[in-house]
Amino acid sequence: MQIMAHIKTGDGIVLLLGTLFTAWLSATLWQGGVADKAIIRQGGKIFSAVPLSRNQIISVPGPLGISQITIHNLQARIASDPSLRQYCVRQGWLKQAGEIAVCLPNQVSVELSGSNKRYDSLNY
Amino acid sequence: MTVLTTNNQDRGSRIEDRAGSVAPHLVRPSILDPRSSILLHPSAEDHHIARMAALALGLSVLEAAIPSPLPGVKPGLANIVTLIVLARYGWRTAAWVSLLRIVAGGLLLGSFLTPGFFLSLSGALCSLLVLGISQHLPQRWFGPVSHSILAAFAHIAGQLLLVYLWLIPHVGLLYLVPVFAVAALIFGTVNGLIAAHFLDENKIYHRDTETQREAIT
Numbered sequence: 547m548q549i550m551a552h553i554k555t556g557d558g559i560v561l562l563l564g565t566l567f568t569a570w571l572s573a574t575l576w577q578g579g580v581a582d583k584a585i586i587r588q589g590g591k592i593f594s595a596v597p598l599s600r601n602q603i604i605s606v607p608g609p610l611g612i613s614q615i616t617i618h619n620l621q622a623r624i625a626s627d628p629s630l631r632q633y634c635v636r637q638g639w640l641k642q643a644g645e646i647a648v649c650l651p652n653q654v655s656v657e658l659s660g661s662n663k664r665y666d667s668l669n670y
Numbered sequence: 671m672t673v674l675t676t677n678n679q680d681r682g683s684r685i686e687d688r689a690g691s692v693a694p695h696l697v698r699p700s701i702l703d704p705r706s707s708i709l710l711h712p713s714a715e716d717h718h719i720a721r722m723a724a725l726a727l728g729l730s731v732l733e734a735a736i737p738s739p740l741p742g743v744k745p746g747l748a749n750i751v752t753l754i755v756l757a758r759y760g761w762r763t764a765a766w767v768s769l770l771r772i773v774a775g776g777l778l779l780g781s782f783l784t785p786g787f788f789l790s791l792s793g794a795l796c797s798l799l800v801l802g803i804s805q806h807l808p809q810r811w812f813g814p815v816s817h818s819i820l821a822a823f824a825h826i827a828g829q830l831l832l833v834y835l836w837l838i839p840h841v842g843l844l845y846l847v848p849v850f851a852v853a854a855l856i857f858g859t860v861n862g863l864i865a866a867h868f869l870d871e872n873k874i875y876h877r878d879t880e881t882q883r884e885a886i887t
Binding site: 549551552553554555556557560561564565567568571572575576 | 807808810811812813814815816819820823844845847848851852854855858859862863866867870
């Protein structure tokens with residue numbers, strides 16, 4: 547009650563605008579962007595780039611065996627992989643642009659990318 | 671060694687005593703001689719600014735002891751003093767208090783001329799700029815809370831700009847912006863409320879003393 551006495555009408559407006567501004571900032575700066583494409587690499591070279599709109603299972607041969615990549619409902623994941631520790635499989639579904647799952651032993655990676663790539667060469 | 675030193679000191683003080691007792695006018699004037707030393711005549715306003723800056727300095731030293739989850743996220747308690755000074759004595763005095771506090775705080779905390787010092791300086795300059803504009807908002811609707819929130823946003827904007835231009839010229843910095851913005855919003859509001867509270871209390875105090883004075887006379 548006493549706190550409210552110190553907030554005048556304009557203060558309330560400023561507070562509201564500040565909250566909206568902060569929300570807008572987090573929405574624009576923290577969103578990875580909508581992904582529309584999965585780039586699959588094998589041995590450092592692009593194996594294939596497939597749209598996320600079509601559900602499919604892609605088999606990628608590597609030095610250890612075959613990695614299976616599932617694309618379903620605008621998401622992608624590595625469903626099975628012959629790697630020992632299964633890190634890339636456990637990573638689960640990739641949803642946003644910029645997310646990447648890498649199976650180093652089998653030299654396979656899946657990266658989601660949007661229409662505008664957010665990263666520049668400085669990042670790598 | 672210590673004995674000798676103290677002996678010498680004793681002797682020195684004794685000599686001084688003697689000199690003082692024998693001819694005080696021979697010792698004293700040389701210190702206050704305007705030709706050999708620079709004498710500053712601080713006005714009452716200077717004293718007032720210094721007192722307020724000292725108060726703000728105390729708050730920033732206190733704040734330095736509070737652990738922060740992310741470098742740069744601090745409550746900025748010293749700004750409460752700046753806000754009160756702005757409301758009661760105007761922008762010029764507030765700018766003096768704010769800048770003096772930053773320089774003295776840098777010296778006291780050992781960060782003078784380090785990146786941290788320049789970060790607070792750029793933040794303060796941006797805040798002061800925004801405060802200079804926002805103080806012209808109609809007082810009927812906008813109080814210290816508005817000033818505080820606007821200044822807090824200006825503060826992080828100034829800091830992040832300097833970080834980007836000077837320290838980390840990388841887009842990845844954008845990921846931290848929302849965190850700083852949330853901190854600015856929260857701490858800006860809280861500091862503004864505290865400043866408003868003190869200003870109100872002052873008003874009540876002044877009113878009370880005035881009524882007392884009226885009652886006496």
